Amino acid sequence: MGLVGAGEPVDTLRHRFETAGLRVAMAGASDDKDASIVAMAVRCGGVVVTTFGTEAPLRAAFADRDAATARNDLVVLDVSPIAPATQRDLASSVRPSSVTLVGGRVLMRFRDGAPTPTLYIDDDATRVVPLRRVLASFGDDLVITGATGRAKALGLIDDLLAGVNAAVVNEAMALGRSAGLDAPTLVSLLQKGSGATSVMAHATVAPRDTAASSAALARVVSAAQQADHSVLFGSVAIGVLLRQSHLAVGLDAAPVNCDVRRDRQVAA
Amino acid sequence: MTRSLQIGVVGLGGMGRPMARNLVAAGHAVSGCDISAHAVAAAAEDGVESAQSPAALATRCELILAMVWDDRALRDVVFGEQGLLAHDGFAGGFVDLSTTSRAIAIDIGAALTARGAAFLDAAVIGGGVAAVKAARSPIVVSGDQAAWQRYRPVLEQLGSCDYVGAQGNAKAVKLINNFLVGAVTAANAEALSLATSMGIEMTEALAWLRHGAGGSRVLDSYYGALTEQGRYPEGLIGHRLMAKDLQLAAELAESVDCATTFPRFGQQMYLAFGRTLGPDSPFPTALDYFHRANPAASAASAAA
Numbered sequence: 001m002g003l004v005g006a007g008e009p010v011d012t013l014r015h016r017f018e019t020a021g022l023r024v025a026m027a028g029a030s031d032d033k034d035a036s037i038v039a040m041a042v043r044c045g046g047v048v049v050t051t052f053g054t055e056a057p058l059r060a061a062f063a064d065r066d067a068a069t070a071r072n073d074l075v076v077l078d079v080s081p082i083a084p085a086t087q088r089d090l091a092s093s094v095r096p097s098s099v100t101l102v103g104g105r106v107l108m109r110f111r112d113g114a115p116t117p118t119l120y121i122d123d124d125a126t127r128v129v130p131l132r133r134v135l136a137s138f139g140d141d142l143v144i145t146g147a148t149g150r151a152k153a154l155g156l157i158d159d160l161l162a163g164v165n166a167a168v169v170n171e172a173m174a175l176g177r178s179a180g181l182d183a184p185t186l187v188s189l190l191q192k193g194s195g196a197t198s199v200m201a202h203a204t205v206a207p208r209d210t211a212a213s214s215a216a217l218a219r220v221v222s223a224a225q226q227a228d229h230s231v232l233f234g235s236v237a238i239g240v241l242l243r244q245s246h247l248a249v250g251l252d253a254a255p256v257n258c259d260v261r262r263d264r265q266v267a268a
Numbered sequence: 269m270t271r272s273l274q275i276g277v278v279g280l281g282g283m284g285r286p287m288a289r290n291l292v293a294a295g296h297a298v299s300g301c302d303i304s305a306h307a308v309a310a311a312a313e314d315g316v317e318s319a320q321s322p323a324a325l326a327t328r329c330e331l332i333l334a335m336v337w338d339d340r341a342l343r344d345v346v347f348g349e350q351g352l353l354a355h356d357g358f359a360g361g362f363v364d365l366s367t368t369s370r371a372i373a374i375d376i377g378a379a380l381t382a383r384g385a386a387f388l389d390a391a392v393i394g395g396g397v398a399a400v401k402a403a404r405s406p407i408v409v410s411g412d413q414a415a416w417q418r419y420r421p422v423l424e425q426l427g428s429c430d431y432v433g434a435q436g437n438a439k440a441v442k443l444i445n446n447f448l449v450g451a452v453t454a455a456n457a458e459a460l461s462l463a464t465s466m467g468i469e470m471t472e473a474l475a476w477l478r479h480g481a482g483g484s485r486v487l488d489s490y491y492g493a494l495t496e497q498g499r500y501p502e503g504l505i506g507h508r509l510m511a512k513d514l515q516l517a518a519e520l521a522e523s524v525d526c527a528t529t530f531p532r533f534g535q536q537m538y539l540a541f542g543r544t545l546g547p548d549s550p551f552p553t554a555l556d557y558f559h560r561a562n563p564a565a566s567a568a569s570a571a572a
Binding site: 120158161171179202220224229240 | 370393395396406408428430432434440441444445446447449451452454456458459460461462463465466467468472473476477479480481482483484485487489517520521524525526527528529531533537561562563564565
């Protein structure tokens with residue numbers, strides 16, 4: 001099978017697939033991705049998993065009909081954080097050619113405190129025979145979400161929840177430090193209270209870079225717009241996270257490591 | 269074994285009354301007062317003797333607890349015509365468990381100490397009314413360390429206590445906690461409303477996402493209860509009070525020169541929720557606001 005993309009999701013996927021005994025051919029971000037998908041499919045028996053930060057490379061790949069139909073049994077499982085509407089649009093645009101595009105997302109779930117990458121997929125992915133070994137590699141960490149686009153939607157909702165929570169937790173920790181409270185003690189107390197969050201509990205094992213969270217939220221806002229839905233807290237959090245990123249007060253290490261002194265120095 | 273004390277409780281509402289009841293059950297002689305005669309009468313059914321005012325409590329109680337609405341009410345409890353300090357001889361302990369500012373905690377601490385009394389600022393930071401009733405609330409306490417040692421056995425009959433140091437620290441922890449609760453609740457409401465717009469029912473979204481990176485106690489407790497029991501947990505404050513709490517968090521941030529965005533933004537949003545849904549509607553009903561503001565979510569929610 002082929003794996004096209006870059007960043008943390010690629011490493012997670014590769015590990016899963018190889019642990020399950022699948023042979024994985026990789027193409028990285030620096031490659032020409034719209035060619036890579038096809039090249040991968042030819043080399044790898046027609047199954048490619050893709051993960052891009054934006055929809056552009058995916059659209060480019062399928063816009064090239066000649067390339068996309070170079071092999072007539074191409075199956076693409078795309079786990080990029082694109083909007084459900086975009087996925088449906090892409091899936092319909094490659095049909096009636098023999099190319100099959102199905103969607104999913106890899107999201108983090110916590111089991112007994114341990115981060116566990118979990119593959120969320122739409123119903124239609126389960127009906128694609130060549131994908132079965134790929135899906136089986138996730139074992140119990142596979143969630144079948146229903147109709148086309150629902151896995152993408154769930155991924156965006158998760159991005160929204162985690163992104164805003166991260167922005168809010170960062171502000172809370174910065175406020176605590178400025179008020180003279182000991183950060184580890186504050187974390188311990190807040191995790192006993194009603195304001196406990198996964199972001200705070202697991203920041204050290206699941207670091208979320210503030211700039212990446214901000215970019216993820218921007219995708220959510222854009223996708224929400226396609227669904228005619230306004231996102232106020234998510235929009236505000238984009239700016240807050242960017243500011244935190246600029247001031248290095250973010251979750252790139254952990255919220256308890258927020259450096260308010262630096263925040264103040266920069267502000268001054 | 270904790271010795272029995274004469275204890276006064278000011279504020280016998282949703283939180284104060286069960287606290288008073290637990291103290292009675294622990295063997296203390298408890299008196300209480302409230303601006304509502306109905307609340308005083310209801311607490312009398314639990315064995316709480318009625319008192320006319322905080323000043324009246326000061327004449328007979330060694331320890332007085334307060335659970336009142338806001339800074340203004342607390343100031344009246346201490347400095348008012350019928351307040352604690354109206355009774356010259358009060359030299360016992362006063363513990364404020366209300367959601368009030370750090371600044372007033374420091375003011376009251378100074379005033380009571382000058383009069384020979386002791387003051388602890390404290391707060392319940394989780395569990396809601398159910399935990400208060402079960403005497404299992406997480407409680408933070410700060411201020412006079414000797415007073416903490418003296419009254420700790422009584423406070424631990426109300427919940428699990430953590431002492432957090434200097435006067436005002438407990439209020440700071442409480443305000444930061446409520447800031448998190450308010451902002452995360454509204455953000456969760458917005459996310460669940462978006463899920464509805466995208467064709468995912470709330471039950472499904474919760475089942476799939478509550479253990480993920482975006483999980484929170486808010487998501488579990490408030491929206492989990494809504495989907496599983498059809499209602500929010502009892503005793504949640506309304507939009508008006510949540511707006512007040514967020515305002516206090518914003519003022520705390522300004523007082524310590526910390527740049528924040530969400531406390532003020534959240535405060536404004538809760539004021540808007542209150543105008544649309546009613547100021548005393550439970551604060552997680554922010555979900556209804558986002559549904560109403562987004563026709564696709566509104567239609568999907570109605571269909572569900």
